[in-house]
Amino acid sequence: MSRVLVVDDEPGVRTALDRGLTAEGLDVVTASDGPTALRAALTGSFDLILLDIIIPGLSGYRVLQQLRAEGVDTPVLLISAKDGEVDQADGLDLGADGYLVKPFSFMVLVAQVRALLRRREAERGGSGRRLRLGELVVDPAARQVSWRGCPVELSPREFAVLHALVSRPDTVLSKDELLRLAWGGEQAASRNAVEVYVGYLRRKLEVVGAGHLLRTVRGHGYRVGA
Amino acid sequence: MSRVLVVDDEPGVRTALDRGLTAEGLDVVTASDGPTALRAALTGSFDLILLDIIIPGLSGYRVLQQLRAEGVDTPVLLISAKDGEVDQADGLDLGADGYLVKPFSFMVLVAQVRALLRRREAERGGSGRRLRLGELVVDPAARQVSWRGCPVELSPREFAVLHALVSRPDTVLSKDELLRLAWGGEQAASRNAVEVYVGYLRRKLEVVGAGHLLRTVRGHGYRVGA
DNA sequence: AAGTGTACTGAGAACAGTCTGAGACGCGGC
């Protein structure tokens, strides 16, 4: 399921977009100000960002600029009340992938979103995007994990478990959820297998000094966080 | 230099776009009707297509539809006099990458064109031309490979495998992907053939001291990288 | 302090992925 970050300071617009896009089958996360949006977007865990230009803290332009400067290439669809052509040209030159002028039709929005997601899907081999969580980098294309630039060798299953956790940072995943995400439909393994693999991961991450990343939430599951 | 196909039936618009985009440093080719446009676009030799919807012979929608059906994924920017939202949504759902409503600002057009070209540039590492990866040079035109200037003789299949790997540096390619890339659609060979050819390549690269370049990522595939 | 449920860990068996040598097959040149 594709993940979309919606950034807008008006609660009405935010919830409308949230509901509408969720109904379209997307996984929606919202943010209402610039710094929050930037922090979320920098994880690289989104497939698309809907970014209002006029938001508190840090303008949409600046958020976009920072993202591109940090090497995050998630497609961005700018949203603005202004329809000045200069603004639009500026936004696109900053690295945006589309521009919508308020008030916009929801149909057009969805069509644009789908067009961008479709292209992204076609380009990535489906292997997924590069994830960052602080100093931790998880790169599905290269099947590599590193902490502070220090590479960590993982077996396929170990990688799958870590990937599942890192793609939902600060979220507790139960053992059953991890079995579903990292083992797939078969689910041939027991819950203990999850414990074992978390143990393997901790041991390997400990070597490079990142053992504290995987936290146990007793009675619930596991979580990674900054 | 990026190649752009401009499709519009009004001679005035066509020449204006031709001159304007040429001034922006692009290689522009024009077409005035649907069948001509489709024939040109199907060659796949363009980096971007500006496509008016209302053109003689075959509508822009149909041209786009045909292109996508034939597997040509060149980005398409639709141009239309209609600004109906339904039309816009339809166009985007057909596989367009953007939508401009006449009359449009030339600045906005250029910004959109640049945004699409930039992304395309970033996605494809450039096939067909000479590849370099550190000290390794792979020249598809000359079918030659060398390490630190030292030539390595490869059979056609060996070359295809190495080329596939080098054109996606730091990316793990599974055996199935390599079969698709280096063997083509037929896929007459088994996965073991890939292992055998990687072995051949390693042996030949080892002779010139580059045996370490091809790395096995157990359970995933193979990867070349620095 | 004892009891209970949960989480962690070491050992090891079964399994899957990888590498390699031997050899079959087809093709073009001599």
Next chain:
DNA sequence: GCCGCGTCTCAGACTGTTCTCAGTACACTT
């Protein structure tokens, strides 16, 4: 025909991975 070359399969050796089991450690409750 015979040879060399390139392609590919097969089978065996080897190695890393996966997962369970059984025991231990820990935390929370009564």
